[in-house]
Amino acid sequence: MGLLDKLSGWLGLRKKEVNILCLGLDNSGKTTIINQLKPANTQAQEIVPTIGFNIEKFKSSSLSFTVFDMSGQSRYRNLWEHYYKESQAIIFVIDSGDKLRMVVAKEELDTLLSHQDIRSRRMPVLFFANKTDLQDAMSSVKVSQLLCLENIKDKPWHICASNAIKGEGLQEGVDWLQGRLSFIYGGLFAYTYTLI
Amino acid sequence: MSEARSDGGKWLDAHYDPVASLYTFSACMDLADLHGDAESKLVVGDLGTGTSGMKLKVYRGTALVSESALLDLPTALAAFLMDLHEPRIPAIAVASGPFIYIYKNLRPYFKFTLPGLQVNGLEQDVWQQVREGHIDPLTLKEMLEGLREKAEVPLSVRSLHFLSLEPQQMDEFVSLHKQQPIRRQTVITCMGTLRKSTADEDGVSCLVIGTENNDVYVLDPEAFTILSKMSLPAAPTMMDVTGQFDVEFRITVACRNGNIYILRRDSVKPKYCIELASHPVGLVRQGKNVVVGCADESLQGFTQKGKKLWRASLPAPVTTMAAMELPTRGFQAVLVGLANCEVHLYRDKNLLSAIKTPDVVSGVCFGRYGREDGTLIMSMRGGGLMVKILKRTATFDERDNAPGPPLAQSVRLNVPKKTKLYVDQTLRERENGVAMHRAFQMDLSRLRLASSLTPVSSSLSEPLKMNAVVQGLGPSFKLTLNVQNTAACRPVMNLVISFLYDEHLYRMRNPYLRIPLLVPGLVYPVQTFVECTSDRGISDIIKVFVLHEGRSAPLLTAHINMPVSEGLALN
Ligand SMILES: Nc1nc2c(ncn2[C@@H]2O[C@H](COP(=O)(O)OP(=O)(O)OP(=O)(O)O)[C@@H](O)[C@H]2O)c(=O)[nH]1
């Protein structure tokens, strides 16, 4: 790191880096959601099932995000835990139309939340009850009931109904997450800045 | 055992509908990606009440998405790829009576009819005379009864029906049917699928059917012509098919005579036969072996050549069986539905897991459902439908629960040949055993002497153990001797301790100590004080002797290396 970089870091001019993990079962719409958040001219036209994981970078006024779009296929799910340590937030995507696999989503969520690298940390978790446009989709209230989200007491969490294809509901979730993260990371830098 | 008897948290309860009104068996259930959307559906031939309400049902996830009426009771159902057209959507074959109804995109597409059987010539003549008005129904009845007794070719269904009628119904029946030619039909009893020429997952498959008339047919996937016909000694009831029609295949068939026959390519008669002591009620292939559930509440394993491998007893009668295969995890096992409301999972004869169900399971099916590879679907006798999903992290440990000698016992050890060196050594040990033992004992005593091992008395009547601790910086030291009687139950008494030391260096308050009676096992600390009288910063050894009163030979000796005194004596 060059001297200038360091200086800008101290002054709070350089953006704080935040890693976000995007998790959920295969076909839940993780890649579609992340694709929607990208600037219109860089969006992919066709979304294919993710193999392993993809990395995407975003910037906001105060933070710089790195999003790990993990594959949700069962054979790749054991990759997830390797990224828990260096992540500061989690986006968990659920296919609201897949009633049958809601138990599987709950099982993976429970395993995630009780993992030693996640358990004791107050990291924000954002849930997208995705595909609400499907005619047999469950409401986000129903989804949060089935996943027993009310039992999450030690982490800030939020659930949004979304339709990733149209981009509906995504901004609400992202705003919440950004608010949470600036509160944790951005706030500290603002404080340092005023001291100088 | 107790863990293997419960499902051990290996399954997730995905769905249970106790009032799904689904009445079916394993043979009428299949999983297939019917819409080409990578999401597998459940296709079921529903038997309804047995006389009405027969339906072809399709489930997607937890919901019934399609249902169409069937004309007759389904006996078997299979999803199979019949052509190479894109998209590769499987067709559904539903066997009922002498027909196979083929559905494509869930719409009726084709109806296959089993070829008619040879009709008895005499029977035909008799009906011909009826048509011409030469004989009346009562004579007809007499003649047909005579034919039934001795004819080689059995009577047609029409004649049999006629014979069961009351005299007053006969006239009407005859006038209704006499104009139609006589036909003899058989019915399908079981059905399987066989890949045509490639082993690929998406290869085109032939239908294989077994009939009440003891025949097995292989049908062409597209034209539904008969590619091959094989005969069995009895009527088949269940079948398992592997291989490829153009290369090599094996059809394992359980028959109504209680035997299992194995048919191969290029032979119209069975190649091998398994004679069972009890009737087969379930037949599943596991790898290269055949697992058979029998009516005597047993599960038996056979090789594909019919050699018996094992037998396991079951706690209740078998209701249904199915294979459980998870190729992604290299897992193979057999699911056995039992009449005591349990589904057992066996790998060979080992019970891996038992699932309790709210009702007796009538049909099971395992495979990819929706997007989940390890899904178990169970239909209940009372019409319920239950779906469980195998956890991603679930493992089944291969444990031999069957009583009897452990497996390791029958494994032959690879013992190497005896070398000449080994033989020479053995001879030497045999000849010089005593000398070698003495030499060893002497070395051991030397070793004890030389090292700082805890001194142990070698006397048999006073087995003692002692260790010494020196505390203090000097010039005064506290010396603690921990003495222990190591005998099992005999106490030791009349012991004393005396010390030998350089009197120029050390002064001991009490160089002669009496030891109290030593109870076996307890540690007795004996303490005394030593004073270093020299101020030259040197140290020496103090020898400790444990003696029996009145005997001069010590039982135990110990050398204590005294530390250098850090302080000075006052006088
Ligand atoms: N109807 C509907 N379809 C959606 C929605 N979001 C995503 N999809 C579709 O769902 C399918 C899967 O989306 P992906 O984004 O690839 O899912 P994923 O979670 O990344 O899946 P993996 O990479 O396999 O873990 C695609 O065909 C999307 O078009 C939605 O909100 N509504």
Ligand SMILES: [Mg+2]
């Ligand atoms: Mg993806």
